[in-house]
Amino acid sequence: MNRGMRVQLFIQRSLAIWNRNIRVWGKLAGPSLMGNFGEPFLYLLVLGYGLGQFIGDMQGMSYMAFLASGVICTSAVNAASFEAMYGAYTRLSVQQTWLGMLSTPISVSEIVVGEILWAATKSVISVVAILIVASGLGLVESYWAISIIPIAFVTGFCFASLALLVTSVAQSYDFFLYYTTLFITPMVLLSGVFFPIQSLPEGIQYLAMSLPLYHAISLVRPIMVGGELSDIGLHLLVIIAYAGVATVLATAKIQKRLIN
Amino acid sequence: MPKASQDLAIIQSTHLCKNYNGVNVVDDLNLSIEKGTFCGILGPNGAGKTTTLRMFIGHCPMDSGQLSIFGKPMPLYASVVRQDIGVVPQMDNLDPDFSVQENLYVYGRFFGIPRAVLKQRIVELLEFASLTDKANSKIAELSGGMKRRLTLARALINKPKILILDEPTTGLDPQARQSIWQKLRALKKQGMTLILTTHYMEEAERLCDRVMVMDHGNIKADAAPKTMIKDQVEQHVLEVHAASQALITAVGNDPSIARFEKSGDIHFFYGDKLKQALDTLEQSDHDDYLFRPANLEDVFLKLTGRELRE
Numbered sequence: 001m002n003r004g005m006r007v008q009l010f011i012q013r014s015l016a017i018w019n020r021n022i023r024v025w026g027k028l029a030g031p032s033l034m035g036n037f038g039e040p041f042l043y044l045l046v047l048g049y050g051l052g053q054f055i056g057d058m059q060g061m062s063y064m065a066f067l068a069s070g071v072i073c074t075s076a077v078n079a080a081s082f083e084a085m086y087g088a089y090t091r092l093s094v095q096q097t098w099l100g101m102l103s104t105p106i107s108v109s110e111i112v113v114g115e116i117l118w119a120a121t122k123s124v125i126s127v128v129a130i131l132i133v134a135s136g137l138g139l140v141e142s143y144w145a146i147s148i149i150p151i152a153f154v155t156g157f158c159f160a161s162l163a164l165l166v167t168s169v170a171q172s173y174d175f176f177l178y179y180t181t182l183f184i185t186p187m188v189l190l191s192g193v194f195f196p197i198q199s200l201p202e203g204i205q206y207l208a209m210s211l212p213l214y215h216a217i218s219l220v221r222p223i224m225v226g227g228e229l230s231d232i233g234l235h236l237l238v239i240i241a242y243a244g245v246a247t248v249l250a251t252a253k254i255q256k257r258l259i260n
Numbered sequence: 261m262p263k264a265s266q267d268l269a270i271i272q273s274t275h276l277c278k279n280y281n282g283v284n285v286v287d288d289l290n291l292s293i294e295k296g297t298f299c300g301i302l303g304p305n306g307a308g309k310t311t312t313l314r315m316f317i318g319h320c321p322m323d324s325g326q327l328s329i330f331g332k333p334m335p336l337y338a339s340v341v342r343q344d345i346g347v348v349p350q351m352d353n354l355d356p357d358f359s360v361q362e363n364l365y366v367y368g369r370f371f372g373i374p375r376a377v378l379k380q381r382i383v384e385l386l387e388f389a390s391l392t393d394k395a396n397s398k399i400a401e402l403s404g405g406m407k408r409r410l411t412l413a414r415a416l417i418n419k420p421k422i423l424i425l426d427e428p429t430t431g432l433d434p435q436a437r438q439s440i441w442q443k444l445r446a447l448k449k450q451g452m453t454l455i456l457t458t459h460y461m462e463e464a465e466r467l468c469d470r471v472m473v474m475d476h477g478n479i480k481a482d483a484a485p486k487t488m489i490k491d492q493v494e495q496h497v498l499e500v501h502a503a504s505q506a507l508i509t510a511v512g513n514d515p516s517i518a519r520f521e522k523s524g525d526i527h528f529f530y531g532d533k534l535k536q537a538l539d540t541l542e543q544s545d546h547d548d549y550l551f552r553p554a555n556l557e558d559v560f561l562k563l564t565g566r567e568l569r570e
Contacts, residue, residue, distance in 0.1 A: 009372075016369045023366065024357040096353040103317060103347035104370035104418070105339045259319055259335075 010113075013106050017114025021087075022121070036079075036129035040071050044130075044137060047194075059196055061225045068139045069221035070193030072130050072148065073155060076123035077213060080156035081184060083119040084163035085176045091115075092167060092254070099258060108255045116160040116247060123156025124149055134224075141226035148220050155216040158239045161246035168253035192217050212239045270295045270422060270453050271316065276325035278311055278477075285311045287477030289325070293470075295421075298444075298454045300468035300485075302461070302560055304569040308477040309457040310350065313424050316455070317342055330421070343371065346415030350426040352407050354399050354414070361386065361395045364414055371418045381417060388443065389413040405436025412443060423447060425456040429463060441467060461556040471556065473563050480563045485556055492559045494518050494530040498537055501526050501548040510544075511537045523566050530554065 001009075025032065048064030058066040091097035098111050127148065134140050166179045190204060191197065191213040197205050208214045215235035222229045269292040276289040286308045293299055301309050314320035315327055318338025327334040329341045355363050361382050368378040386392045389409040394402065402410065408428060415423060425444075429437040444467060448454055458464055464471050465485045473481045473488075481488055500511060502525045511529065512520060514537035519530040529537055534551070541549050 012372060013370070016372075019369065020355075020366050023362070024355075027357060095356065096349075096351060097355065099319075099349070100353040100367070101370055102319060103342065103345075103349070103415075104367065105343045105372070106370050107339055259321065 010110055013110040014114040014117060017101065017106070017111055018118045018121070021115070021118040025122075033125075033129065036075075036126045037133060040075055040126075040130040041133045043071050044068060044133065044139075048137075062139075064137065065139050065225055066221070067194065068130075068134045068137075069224045070217055072127055072134070072152070072224070073191075073213060073216040073220055074188050074193050075126045075130055076152045076155040076216065077159045077184065077188070079122040079126040080119040080158075080160040081163040081180070083122045084115060084160040085167050085170070085179070086173060087119075088115055088164055088167045089170055089173060089176075092257075093170075098254075102258060108258060109251050112164060112247065112251045112254060115164060116157055119160030119163070120153050120156035123152050123159075127152035140224065144223055144226070148223055151216060151219050151223075154236065154239055154243070155212070158212050158243040158246070161243050161250055165246045165250040165253065168250050168257060187211050187213050212242045215239055268294045271327075271329050271455075273315075273327045274325055276312075276315065276327055277323050278308075278315070278320060279323050284477050286315070286322075289478060291472070291479065291482075293453065293455065295453055296448075296451050297470050298448045298468050299456070300464035300471045301455065301457045301474055302459075302464055302471060302556075303457075303474035304564050306569055307474045307564075309474055310426055311477075312474070313426055313455070313457065316422075316424060317345055317347060343418065344421045346418065346420035346423040348408075348411050348415045348423070348425040348428050350430070352411055354407060354410060356399045359396050359398060360391055360402070360410055363399070363410060364417055367414050368417045373418065378417075381419075385413040385416055388416070388446075390439070403436070405432050405439060408432060408436065408440060409443070412440065416447075420452070422453045422455065425454065427457055427459065429458070429460065437463070461560060465556045473560060475564045481559065488559055489554055489556060493554045493562055495532040495554060496530070496534055497552055497554050497558055498529040498531075498534050498541075499526055499550040499552070500529070500541065500546075501550075503527065503546050503548070507540075507544055507546055510540050513537075514540070521561075521566070530558070 044064060044067060048067045052063035052067075055063045057063070101111055102108070131140065131145060131148065135145070163179070166176065170176065190200065190208045191211060192208065193213075197208045197214065200208065215238045219229065219232065219235050221227070271291070271293040273289055273291050276286055277284060278286040285306075289308075289312065301312065303309050311320055315322060315334065316329060318335040318341065321335050329337075330344065332341055334341065355366065358366060364382045364385060365378055368381065373381070386395055389412060391406060391410060391413065394406060399407065399410075412428070428444075429440050432440065441463070444454060444456075448467075456464075456468065469484055471483065471485050471488055472479050481492060483491060498511075500508065503511075508527055511527075514529070514531070514534060516531045516533045516535065517529045517537060518532070521528040521530075531537075538551060
């Protein structure tokens with residue numbers, strides 16, 4: 001088998017897993033979509049409108065517009081993380097779905113990539129829902145907002161791979177609370193979702209800059225308000241570097257857990 | 261020990277070893293299985309049966325030794341080899357979110373089987389598994405027997421050359437078990453190679469043309485069931501339940517008794533005739549005893565001992 005055929009098979013099998021997951025999602029899409037639309041709508045409306053009255057403008061835009069880009073990125077983070085923790089753990093351990101897949105020609109790395117692609121797709125679904133809500137509220141400045149979708153995908157890919165790494169060592173659902181409480185929540189609070197990181201002490205600013213969410217927001221916010229994008233390469237690089245390392249580590253850990 | 265010639269062997273292992281936490285779960289395992297064999301692996305819990313099966317599908321890399329399947333070295337060719345293997349795992353892992361036929365469809369896609377081919381094959385497999393009228397049912401609506409039959413159908417979706425079954429009938433009622441047996445016999449007739457682990461001696465005796473008794477990671481006996489019974493144990497067994505010591509001593513005086521075992525309040529006398537022992541019992545007022553031909557369970561207990569394994 002030559003290299004081209006191998007790559008083709010790899011993609012085919014990863015997509016078979018992606019397909020399986022989207023088929024399951026299709027059965028429960030109603031409640032899932034309601035969460036995708038409802039939650040950001042409430043955040044934008046209540047925080048943006050309510051807090052916005054007191055705050056006024058922030059960095060030259062309405063607070064609701066400022067918040068919208070933060071909510072978009074946070075929702076990409078949450079959608080992918082949740083899927084790659086609770087969903088993936090169910091398939092890894094509770095239902096033993098992955099073990100079943102491994103009785104077919106599918107390998108661990110194909111499962112990992114298929115699962116990450118799926119979790120990233122959930123980020124995209126979620127972000128598209130918010131974009132629709134946001135444009136309804138008049139917060140989307142131009143058609144360029146479409147370019148937020150690939151950013152949502154890359155961000156989702158990144159956080160899916162990180163979450164899958166956590167899943168690979170999890171022994172129960174409760175374990176995920178460590179990750180969300182000690183990593184995800186502080187990161188969301190510090191990465192410029194609710195206020196610009198410039199108002200934080202310098203050391204904390206560097207901490208925020210070392211995490212991928214800040215870079216996702218730095219890409220999305222200018223697009224949303226029609227401002228100027230800078231350092232695109234750097235921002236993408238940080239997100240992709242996290243994704244790459246986490247994917248490799250998660251694959252190795254899951255390989256060890258299932259093939260031993 | 262029946263040995264398949266090198267070129268006929270579909271599965272071949274030499275000096276296969278696997279160690280977990282200092283215990284050799286598989287310990288110098290040498291075996292060779294010919295195409296078309298229905299092979300049963302028996303053994304107490306922890307004997308290494310499941311580990312051996314996991315090695316066959318590349319789920320368990322060996323510490324030393326060689327294993328080849330279809331002539332291909334494992335675990336290097338695991339993915340390629342699995343293209344032609346069907347697996348019925350010990351624990352059902354059907355997709356609870358999917359209907360019966362969706363389970364088959366999604367699983368078939370993992371093998372890369374084209375959609376059109378799959379649709380036709382699913383119809384045939386539902387028929388084979390007697391699940392045609394359940395095609396659109398949810399997994400939660402199926403009985404234990406139906407779930408097992410669906411798992412079996414799923415394992416056949418890729419038209420495997422080898423079917424591996426890890427305790428396929430554990431927990432099923434007699435009807436459901438009989439039904440699985442029928443299906444397995446039909447597959448054997450089609451020329452498929454089947455490898456099954458089980459705790460039911462009767463199952464192995466009825467289905468398998470070759471039985472291996474495994475313990476401590478190694479094969480203790482390997483033969484056709486009837487041959488194994490003939491070679492390993494005496495013709496008959498006399499089980500005497502809850503008898504007085506005086507009676508047991510009297511029964512034990514029969515010179516045709518070759519072997520004697522005690523387990524709780526049951527005494528087992530093994531021998532070819534045991535006529536004198538039977539006469540003694542008939543003349544006594546004790547009627548709680550059983551005289552029967554020796555079976556695979558007697559072989560099993562002789563080879564692996566009577567103490568509990570947990």
